[in-house]
Amino acid sequence: MGLRLYDYVLSGSAYKIRLFLSLLGQEYEGVAVDFYPGEEHKKLAFLAINPAGTLPVLVDGDLTLCDTQAILVYLAAKYDTTESWFPQSDPSLLGRIMQWLAFAGRLTDTVGAARLHDMIGRDLNVEAAREGAHKALRELEAHLTEQGFRNEVFITGKKPTIADIACFPYSALSPDGGIEHDDYPALRKWMVSVRRLPGFIEMPGIHPLHEQHEMAAV
Amino acid sequence: MSRSEAAVNEWYPVAIDELLALGDVQSVTLMEQPLSVIRRENGSVHVQKADGGDCPVCVAYGHVWSSCGKPDHGIFDVPEAAEPGRRMVDCGAVRVKASPLRVVENFLDIAHFPFVHTDILGAEPHTEVEPYKVEIRDTADEVWATKVRFFQPQAAKSADEGQMTDYMYRVPAPCVSILYKTCPPRPGAWDVIALFVRPINEELCDAYAWMALYDDDSAQSDLIQFQQMIFLQDRSVLENQIPRLLPLDPKMEIPTRADTTSVAYRRWLKRRGMTYGAQLVAK
Numbered sequence: 402m403g404l405r406l407y408d409y410v411l412s413g414s415a416y417k418i419r420l421f422l423s424l425l426g427q428e429y430e431g432v433a434v435d436f437y438p439g440e441e442h443k444k445l446a447f448l449a450i451n452p453a454g455t456l457p458v459l460v461d462g463d464l465t466l467c468d469t470q471a472i473l474v475y476l477a478a479k480y481d482t483t484e485s486w487f488p489q490s491d492p493s494l495l496g497r498i499m500q501w502l503a504f505a506g507r508l509t510d511t512v513g514a515a516r517l518h519d520m521i522g523r524d525l526n527v528e529a530a531r532e533g534a535h536k537a538l539r540e541l542e543a544h545l546t547e548q549g550f551r552n553e554v555f556i557t558g559k560k561p562t563i564a565d566i567a568c569f570p571y572s573a574l575s576p577d578g579g580i581e582h583d584d585y586p587a588l589r590k591w592m593v594s595v596r597r598l599p600g601f602i603e604m605p606g607i608h609p610l611h612e613q614h615e616m617a618a619v
Numbered sequence: 620m621s622r623s624e625a626a627v628n629e630w631y632p633v634a635i636d637e638l639l640a641l642g643d644v645q646s647v648t649l650m651e652q653p654l655s656v657i658r659r660e661n662g663s664v665h666v667q668k669a670d671g672g673d674c675p676v677c678v679a680y681g682h683v684w685s686s687c688g689k690p691d692h693g694i695f696d697v698p699e700a701a702e703p704g705r706r707m708v709d710c711g712a713v714r715v716k717a718s719p720l721r722v723v724e725n726f727l728d729i730a731h732f733p734f735v736h737t738d739i740l741g742a743e744p745h746t747e748v749e750p751y752k753v754e755i756r757d758t759a760d761e762v763w764a765t766k767v768r769f770f771q772p773q774a775a776k777s778a779d780e781g782q783m784t785d786y787m788y789r790v791p792a793p794c795v796s797i798l799y800k801t802c803p804p805r806p807g808a809w810d811v812i813a814l815f816v817r818p819i820n821e822e823l824c825d826a827y828a829w830m831a832l833y834d835d836d837s838a839q840s841d842l843i844q845f846q847q848m849i850f851l852q853d854r855s856v857l858e859n860q861i862p863r864l865l866p867l868d869p870k871m872e873i874p875t876r877a878d879t880t881s882v883a884y885r886r887w888l889k890r891r892g893m894t895y896g897a898q899l900v901a902k
Contacts, residue, residue: 410844411851435840437847438638438711520854522714522825576855579716605851609737 404429407450407458409436411520413513413570414469415457416604421473421566424600427480437521469509470502473563487563497557498564505567507537512571515578527579534580538588541568545587554594561598569595570604577606626650626895627688629792630675632815632827633666634683635709648819650895652687681709681829682815695761695791699811699831708839710828710846712817717857718896719794719816719824720865724884725853726796726814727788729769730877735852738772742781745770748877755887762790762887764880775810776837776845778803790884793893794818805833812846821896822863826850864898871901 406422408415408431422429434456435441442454451458451467458465459472461479466472477487489495511533517523518530541556548556556564573592576582582589595601596610603609633647634656645656654674657665666674666685677684679694699705715722725731730748732741751767767786774784787799787809794816799809811831818824828846866872867889874882888897 410848433838433840433844435843438635438709439840439843441840519716520714520851521711576858603737605848606855608735608855 405432405460406430407432407434407447407456407460409434409442409456411605412436412456413516413574413604414455414509416570417469417566418457418459418472418476419604420570420602421476421486421563423602424566424598425476425480425486426600427476470505470567473502473567477563485560485562486566494557494562498562501556501564502567504537504541505564505571508534508568508571511537512575512578512580515580516571516574517578519578531578531580534575534578538572538575538580538585541572542585542588545591549587549590554591556591561595565591565595570607573607574604623650623893623895624688625892626793626818628686628690629688629794629893630677630684630686630690630694631794631817632682632712632825633685633817635711635827636664636678636681636683637709639664639683647817647825649685650687650818651820654685654687656683656685680813680815681707682827695795697791697797697811697813697831699809702831704833705811705831706834706842708830708832708842708846710830710843710850712825712827713847713850713854714819714823714825715854715857716823716863717860718822718864719818719826720888720893720896721857721860721863722816722824722826723790723794723796723814724865724881725857726798727764727790727880727884728878729767729786730875731856732769732771735856736849740771740774740849741769742772750876751879753879753883755883759791760891762788762880762883764788764883774801775803775832775834776842777832777834788880790887793888793891794824802833804836808833810834818896824896862898865896866901867894867897867899868901871898 406418406429434447436456441447442456448454453467455467457469458467466475474487511530514525514530515527515534518525518527553559555561556568572588631649633649633654634645639658641658641660643658647654647656653669655667664676664678664683666676668674674685675690677694680697680700684694733743733746749768751764753764756763765787769784771784772781774782784801789797797813799811802808802810813829815827816824828850867885
């Protein structure tokens with residue numbers, strides 16, 4: 402039995418897993434859950450799979466994982482033959498990756514909330530969500546600027562890790578929630594680097610890099 | 620208000636019929652007016668203004684329709700909705716920070732497919748829009764574009780491979796666009812995909828997608844997500860269009876041949892005095 406992903410096309414968290422599976426070149430079976438408008442994730446059939454009623458959910462044989470960051474860790478540990486996405490031999494690197502995985506949760510809580518408000522009219526305090534989002538993005542911007550001084554393109558070094566995959570979707574999708582990228586040049590540069598990774602896939606709200614073709618032609 | 624009288628007396632979608640349960644009261648905004656959409660315990664649907672005044676109500680094509688004014692006409696007819704064997708799919712409402720008219724106009728455009736819906740509704744280098752026919756049908760006062768053909772890598776959820784897809788577009792009301800396209804599992808028939816737009820104000824709207832398809836195989840959630848994927852690819856482009864209002868001044872933009880439907884739509888809006896969400900004079 403192969404991998405099964407309970408998926409929603411507009412979810413930034415589900416996209417995190419789709420993106421990582423694509424970067425790994427790993428096949429899977431996607432099961433579309435009607436999060437909106439059907440709210441299938443709140444119904445009994447889905448709650449039997451994930452009592453928390455959240456997406457995405459990964460099923461691999463007997464294992465069911467419901468936390469997005471935990472799914473990234475599991476997929477990297479099990480399926481990344483290069484052992485580069487989640488290297489565990491360097492304690493400092495391991496600690497930093499885990500720190501950014503936790504940080505990614507803040508992006509989901511803030512950018513993700515603002516996005517649900519602006520996109521499908523979810524009733525919540527959007528000003529507070531946007532303020533929290535900008536605070537988180539400023540922290541990421543400052544870190545990426547420092548990385549630039551060290552000639553390191555990605556969040557934890559010269560090579561991408563699951564820290565980048567965890568932080569990318571909601572950073573890139575923030576304009577969907579009225580959080581523009583204008584003030585974050587280092588973030589924009591990093592996002593282009595992520596989008597250039599072999600096997601990168603888009604989702605609605607994240608556009609393909611058409612300029613890449615033009616640059617290749619020059 | 621005289622400026623938008625034609626807009627006030629139109630029907631607009633205010634709720635999804637199936638998601639309005641007995642006893643539900645949903646709050647929506649239509650053209651800056653707060654409304655309550657109510658399903659009483661006896662099943663009847665009512666729409667009320669903040670002062671308690673009743674608005675006209677009509678339930679059609681999976682949605683509850685209402686108006687802040689007094690429409691002098693019934694809701695437009697979609698004969699395909701009554702055809703047996705079709706699956707009706709409500710795709711939900713998506714909020715867009717753009718003029719409702721821009722959202723409708725975008726739905727009428729095919730030239731953007733390869734660039735915005737890359738490898739789904741279009742792909743480079745197949746970017747050419749062949750000449751097609753546009754008319755304003757005076758009998759029904761609707762905009763129609765016919766004989767539209769375009770190469771599509773994945774025309775529908777039910778499509779396995781790339782194909783030349785035939786399209787027809789129809790604008791039966793200023794904030795409604797219906798498209799008819801080749802139905803992959805049933806050659807000769809048309810799939811119907813409609814966009815019903817409710818103006819919240821002139822620069823903000825909720826867009827409801829509704830489909831009447833011949834597709835017995837796809838899961839409902841797959842059909843909905845395919846449509847949402849397409850629409851959300853448009854949304855981020857629409858929110859970046861400047862000006863936010865749809866320009867009706869011909870001096871504002873230079874159309875190409877592929878934009879013939881858009882030109883007809885804008886002229887038709889102007890003729891009807893439908894200026895809510897439009898910019899009349901270039902600024």
